[in-house]
Amino acid sequence: MQDNSGSDTIGDSLLFLTDDQLLQGIELMFFAYRGFTSDPDKILSNHTYGRAHHRAIHFVNRHPGITVNALLDILGVTKQSLNRVLRQLIKDNLIDSRVGKSDRRERNLFLTADGTALERQLSEAQRSRMRTAYKAAGPNAVQGFRRVLENIIDPNMQSYVKKLISG
Amino acid sequence: MQDNSGSDTIGDSLLFLTDDQLLQGIELMFFAYRGFTSDPDKILSNHTYGRAHHRAIHFVNRHPGITVNALLDILGVTKQSLNRVLRQLIKDNLIDSRVGKSDRRERNLFLTADGTALERQLSEAQRSRMRTAYKAAGPNAVQGFRRVLENIIDPNMQSYVKKLISG
DNA sequence: TTGGAAAGTCAACAATACTGACGTAAATTG
DNA sequence: CAATTTACGTCAGTATTGTTGACTTTCCAA
Numbered sequence: 336m337q338d339n340s341g342s343d344t345i346g347d348s349l350l351f352l353t354d355d356q357l358l359q360g361i362e363l364m365f366f367a368y369r370g371f372t373s374d375p376d377k378i379l380s381n382h383t384y385g386r387a388h389h390r391a392i393h394f395v396n397r398h399p400g401i402t403v404n405a406l407l408d409i410l411g412v413t414k415q416s417l418n419r420v421l422r423q424l425i426k427d428n429l430i431d432s433r434v435g436k437s438d439r440r441e442r443n444l445f446l447t448a449d450g451t452a453l454e455r456q457l458s459e460a461q462r463s464r465m466r467t468a469y470k471a472a473g474p475n476a477v478q479g480f481r482r483v484l485e486n487i488i489d490p491n492m493q494s495y496v497k498k499l500i501s502g
Numbered sequence: 503m504q505d506n507s508g509s510d511t512i513g514d515s516l517l518f519l520t521d522d523q524l525l526q527g528i529e530l531m532f533f534a535y536r537g538f539t540s541d542p543d544k545i546l547s548n549h550t551y552g553r554a555h556h557r558a559i560h561f562v563n564r565h566p567g568i569t570v571n572a573l574l575d576i577l578g579v580t581k582q583s584l585n586r587v588l589r590q591l592i593k594d595n596l597i598d599s600r601v602g603k604s605d606r607r608e609r610n611l612f613l614t615a616d617g618t619a620l621e622r623q624l625s626e627a628q629r630s631r632m633r634t635a636y637k638a639a640g641p642n643a644v645q646g647f648r649r650v651l652e653n654i655i656d657p658n659m660q661s662y663v664k665k666l667i668s669g
Numbered sequence: 670t671t672g673g674a675a676a677g678t679c680a681a682c683a684a685t686a687c688t689g690a691c692g693t694a695a696a697t698t699g
Numbered sequence: 700c701a702a703t704t705t706a707c708g709t710c711a712g713t714a715t716t717g718t719t720g721a722c723t724t725t726c727c728a729a
Contacts, residue, residue, distance in 0.1 A: 351641040357629040358564070360636070360648065361538075362666055365557070366659050367651040368535045369578065371528075385684050390532070397525070403707065411536065416686055418708060440695045440706040462524040468653035469527070472646065474518040479639065479646020481527065484534040486635035492533050499529055552715050570676065583717055585677065607675045607726055 374460035382453075387412075387420045389457055392446065395430060396454045400443040402435070409495060429453060541627035549620075554579075554587045556624055559613065562597060563621045567610040569602070576662060596620060 350356070375389050382388075394409055395401060407417055421444070424430040429450035435441030446454060469477050488496055517523070542556050549555075561576055562568060570588070574581055588611070591597040596617035602608030613621060636644050655663055 351644045352633055352636055354629060356644075357632045357636070358625070359666055360632050360644070361560075361625075361628055362564075363648060363651040363655070363663070364535065364538050366656075366663060367654040368531065370654045370656045370659070371531050373656060387685060393528075397529075404705090412685085413687065414707075415688085415709080419685085422708085435706095438696070438706085442707070458525070458528075461528055462521060464654060465524045465527050466519055468650050469519055469524070471653040472649040474516075475642075476646030476649040477518045477523075477527075479643030480650035481530060482639040482643040483635050483647035484530040486638040487534040487537045487631060488530070489533075489537045489540060492537075496530070496533060499526055550714090554716060579716085580718065581676075582678085582719085586716085589677090602675095605675085605727075609676070 370464065371461070374464055375457045378457055378460060384423075387416070388424060391417065391420050391424060392429065392450060392454050392457065395444045396446050396451070396458075399445050402441045402443060404441070406444065424450070537631065538628070541631055542624045545624055545627060551590075554583070555591060558584065558587050558591060559596065559617060559621050559624065562611045563613050563618070563625075566612050569608045569610060571608070573611065591617070 372386060376386065379385060379389060390410055391406070394406055398405070403414070403417070403421070407414055410417060421430065421432070425432050427449075428447055431445045431447050431450075432442045433445065435443055472480070485493075485496060485500075539553060543553065546552060546556060557577055558573070561573055565572070570581070570584070574584055577584060588597065588599070592599050594616075595614055598612045598614050598617075599609045600612065602610055639647070652660075652663060652667075
């Protein structure tokens with residue numbers, strides 16, 4: 336519209352790349368992520384747990400038997416930070432930590448029945464919101480949504496994401 | 503609790519709504535938001551500031567003269583939490599807080615020259631990542647990206663978002 | 670003039686993250 | 700086999716961001 340510095344072209348073939356469009360995308364990410372986390376947050380606030388617990392539960396459910404190190408790579412936090420969360424979840428009998436079979440230094444993490452129950456509850460709240468949004472936007476929009484998100488992700492995580500998409 | 507929880511159909515016309523697709527979308531949101539915030543986080547770690555300071559700076563820049571109350575509505579935090587951040591930014595001469603003209607109880611917030619400089623730095627890092635992602639995904643995908651995000655956002659914020667999109 | 674809204678402050682607390690240091694057990698390497 | 704590395708756990712200290720609750724000051728409006 337105005338003197339938007341440099342990222343626009345003379346024509347409008349790249350109009351979606353104006354700084355204004357980018358700023359709108361940035362704010363949409365901010366507000367959407369808040370909506371995205373709000374339902375699980377509400378559920379967890381009755382449990383002494385927070386978002387970190389949710390993330391641990393989510394990825395242990397997605398990768399049963401995952402090692403602590405592999406989980407650390409996915410979550411991108413320090414082992415001390417993850418350990419605090421895991422310790423609680425193990426003590427509360429939501430996660431089962433078993434000594435590795437081939438390498439006894441490793442711990443393989445699994446959800447217990449209670450852990451699975453909480454995961455279902457959290458996941459369903461989040462999936463419900465996503466389902467509504469997907470339905471309202473339509474399959475074509477969903478494809479674009481995913482394509483843009485994949486490109487926002489750090490290259491470090493691309494390997495994980497590739498497996499996520501394909502497998 | 504059902505095996506496939508009913509979100510799929512016999513055909514594949516709604517295949518994009520399977521629980522697996524929804525879970526993939528959920529993980530994409532998680533990883534993308536981390537990428538989205540990583541560049542500003544790096545910059546801020548040298549400044550004694552965090553993400554809360556970035557958000558305040560961002561929205562004061564977007565709405566020069568915004569009142570504290572209006573900013574609270576956008577950020578969705580308590581005034582005590584926001585006040586701690588604002589106090590630092592005002593003390594460090596990044597934000598200027600002026601007594602309201604029509605209502606002297608209100609404070610109108612503006613970025614100082616220093617604040618504008620930091621905002622440019624943070625914004626450019628974030629816009630750069632978005633620009634790359636948009637470019638890689640293409641305008642059609644960007645439209646879908648935005649449409650899905652808009653539908654993930656809480657209805658409470660939709661009024662703000664509508665103005666964001668149109669204006 | 671009095672009630673209430675807006676803003677700011679102080680205190681206490683909780684969740685999540687970080688760094689650094691240390692210990693134990695098990696696997697790997699020389 | 701001895702030394703080193705790896706995996707995991709833990710303790711201590713600190714920072715950021717968020718919460719409640721209580722309180723004061725300012726000042727508009729009924």
